[in-house]
Amino acid sequence: MWHEHSVQTRKQTDFIEITHLAAEAVRQSGLQEGVCFVYVPHTTAGVTINEDADPDVIADFGRALAEMVPRIPFRHAEGNSPAHILASLVGSSVAVPVEGGRLLLGTWQGIYLCEFDGPRRRRVLIGCLGTKA
Amino acid sequence: MWHEHSVQTRKQTDFIEITHLAAEAVRQSGLQEGVCFVYVPHTTAGVTINEDADPDVIADFGRALAEMVPRIPFRHAEGNSPAHILASLVGSSVAVPVEGGRLLLGTWQGIYLCEFDGPRRRRVLIGCLGTKA
Amino acid sequence: MWHEHSVQTRKQTDFIEITHLAAEAVRQSGLQEGVCFVYVPHTTAGVTINEDADPDVIADFGRALAEMVPRIPFRHAEGNSPAHILASLVGSSVAVPVEGGRLLLGTWQGIYLCEFDGPRRRRVLIGCLGTKA
Numbered sequence: 582m583w584h585e586h587s588v589q590t591r592k593q594t595d596f597i598e599i600t601h602l603a604a605e606a607v608r609q610s611g612l613q614e615g616v617c618f619v620y621v622p623h624t625t626a627g628v629t630i631n632e633d634a635d636p637d638v639i640a641d642f643g644r645a646l647a648e649m650v651p652r653i654p655f656r657h658a659e660g661n662s663p664a665h666i667l668a669s670l671v672g673s674s675v676a677v678p679v680e681g682g683r684l685l686l687g688t689w690q691g692i693y694l695c696e697f698d699g700p701r702r703r704r705v706l707i708g709c710l711g712t713k714a
Numbered sequence: 715m716w717h718e719h720s721v722q723t724r725k726q727t728d729f730i731e732i733t734h735l736a737a738e739a740v741r742q743s744g745l746q747e748g749v750c751f752v753y754v755p756h757t758t759a760g761v762t763i764n765e766d767a768d769p770d771v772i773a774d775f776g777r778a779l780a781e782m783v784p785r786i787p788f789r790h791a792e793g794n795s796p797a798h799i800l801a802s803l804v805g806s807s808v809a810v811p812v813e814g815g816r817l818l819l820g821t822w823q824g825i826y827l828c829e830f831d832g833p834r835r836r837r838v839l840i841g842c843l844g845t846k847a
Numbered sequence: 848m849w850h851e852h853s854v855q856t857r858k859q860t861d862f863i864e865i866t867h868l869a870a871e872a873v874r875q876s877g878l879q880e881g882v883c884f885v886y887v888p889h890t891t892a893g894v895t896i897n898e899d900a901d902p903d904v905i906a907d908f909g910r911a912l913a914e915m916v917p918r919i920p921f922r923h924a925e926g927n928s929p930a931h932i933l934a935s936l937v938g939s940s941v942a943v944p945v946e947g948g949r950l951l952l953g954t955w956q957g958i959y960l961c962e963f964d965g966p967r968r969r970r971v972l973i974g975c976l977g978t979k980a
Contacts (some may be wrong), residue, residue, distance in 0.1 A: 582880040582977065583944050583951060614715040616751060616843060618882060620944050622953030624898040629802040632757040637789040638798050645799045648784035651914035656903040665904050666911045669895040673956075674942050676807050678716050678753050678839050685716060685839060687755030690806075706944050706951060710843055710882060710976055711715065747848040749884060749976060762935040765890040770922040771931050778932045781917035809940050811849050811886050811972050818849060818972060820888030823939070843976055844848065 583620075583708040584609075590626075590699035594647060596639045597694045599628075599705060603677060604684055606707040613682050615711010620674040622706060625664035625698035627671035633691025646670070646697075664697035671695050679711060716753075716841040717742075723759075723832035727780060729772045730827045732761075732838060736810060737817055739840040746815050748844010753807040755839060758797035758831035760804035766824025779803075779830075797830035804828050812844060849974040850875075856892075856965035860913060862905045863960045865894075865971060869943060870950055872973040879948050881977010886940040888972060891930035891964035893937035899957025912936075912963075930963035937961050945977060 586602050603617050621628045632638040646667050655662035675692060678685040686692075694705060719735050736750050754761045765771040779800050788795035808825060811818040819825075827838060852868050869883050887894045898904040912933050921928035941958060944951040952958075960971060 583946050614841075616841070618942055618944070620942070620951075622951065622956060624896070624904070624953065624955045630757070630806045631798055631802050635790055635792075637791070638757070638795065641788040641790050641795040642799050642802055644786060645784055645788075645795070648786055649782060649915060651911055653910060653914055655907045655911075657901055657907050658903070659901075662904065662907040662911070665897055666908050669897050669908055670803060670936060672805060672938060672941075673896045675805075676751055676753070676809060676942060678751065678841055680716050685753075685755065687757065687837070689757045690755060704953070708880075708882070708944055747974075749974070763890070763939045764931055764935050768923055768925075770924070771890070771928065774921040774923050774928040775932050775935055777919060778917055778921075778928070781919055782915060803936060805938060808938075809884055809886070809942060811884065811974055813849050818886075818888065820890065820970070822890045823888060 583706045586705045588694050588703045588705055590696035593699055594643045595696040595699050598633055598691050599694050600692045603692055607679050610709040611713045612679050612709040612711050613714045614680045617677045617679050617709050620706040622704055625668050626703050627668045627695040628675050629671050629693055630675055630690050632689045634689050661698045667697045716839045719838045721827050721836045723829035726832055727776045728829040728832050731766055731824050732827050733825045736825055740812055743842040744846045745812050745842040745844050746847050747813045750810045750812050750842050753839040755837055758801050759836050760801045760828040761808050762804050762826055762828055763808055763823050765822045767822050794831045800830045849972045852971045854960050854969045854971055856962035859965055860909045861962040861965050864899055864957050865960050866958045869958055873945050876975040877979045878945050878975040878977050879980050880946045883943045883945050883975050886972040888970055891934050892969050893934045893961040894941050895937050895959055895961055896941055896956050898955045900955050927964045933963045
């Protein structure tokens with residue numbers, strides 16, 4: 582049921598649109614109605630849904646998140662506590678409705694892998710639950 | 715499987731309780747045990763679960779979120795980047811357990827449509843996965 | 848389908864790893880492939896996935912969250928608005944992929960009950976959807 586994809590991020594904070602991976606997973610699964618889950622098995626990356634028409638929207642999101650992490654002394658020795666914090670705030674999965682064999686995303690919605698400690702190669706797991714044709 | 719509801723918000727930042735829509739969706743679906751998904755197909759609105767006993771709780775949530783968005787210059791020309799940021803932080807869906815044909819919400823839990831760029835008419839998709847009677 | 852667990856938290860802000868409860872739920876359910884849902888039916892607690900190797904990571908997360916809540920006058924008379932705010936930001940559920948009868952968590956991922964208004968005894972609901980053997 583789960584298919585793994587590999588996604589290369591390009592910067593420390595980066596947002597890579599992966600809507601096409603979810604759309605293709607739904608198509609290949611033969612799912613007619615149900616839910617498509619996108620899951621990121623990492624602790625310094627996450628996944629979210631936001632506007633994919635104007636790229637400034639997701640860029641503004643990234644700059645706002647960086648500002649929101651407080652400047653306090655962190656104990657985690659790797660120095661990437663801000664990335665772990667943002668991963669949990671954004672979340673490790675999204676659930677997208679499927680009907681008629683396609684994702685029921687809103688007009689402006691796209692699915693983004695959220696990188697907070699890149700650049701790295703990241704794994705994305707996509708799986709579909711529901712009724713097949 | 716998915717049923718769409720239309721919800722009118724009343725203010726720029728607004729929280730509309732939609733627990734009854736999810737409860738009714740479960741009832742109409744005939745689902746006995748499984749998960750009820752509530753999904754918002756927008757990028758400046760979201761959905762969350764919080765206390766519905768004292769309305770001050772969700773109002774405090776809204777005022778805190780508004781304060782948490784940093785005052786930095788945003789590039790998105792529409793001027794509603796804070797709404798996009800909050801939509802991703804709150805999230806576009808919730809998953810609520812169902813057993814015995816009813817939502818297993820906690821005593822104080824209610825489901826709220828979160829409006830961050832209103833007032834507008836918003837769409838809410840509700841669908842149930844699991845075992846019917 | 849849903850099994851309830853009781854978890855005692857020890858401090859006002861606390862993070863209790865509950866990965867083993869989800870792993871055991873998958874094993875007992877006989878689920879081969881699907882999704883394991885972990886749900887917290889409270890409004891001042893939540894659930895998240897983050898690193899469980901270095902305990903400093905989740906401790907840094909807790910201290911950052913406490914700093915992120917703005918110091919504004921809240922109206923909710925119980926005085927625990929910050930806990931309600933953090934519960935919604937962290938979220939009330941996680942969805943974890945299952946394949947081959949086991950959780951497909953990443954190498955460093957663990958599931959944490961997030962307490963923001965403890966110490967208390969908390970309920971955790973765990974349920975599995977998908978295909979059994």
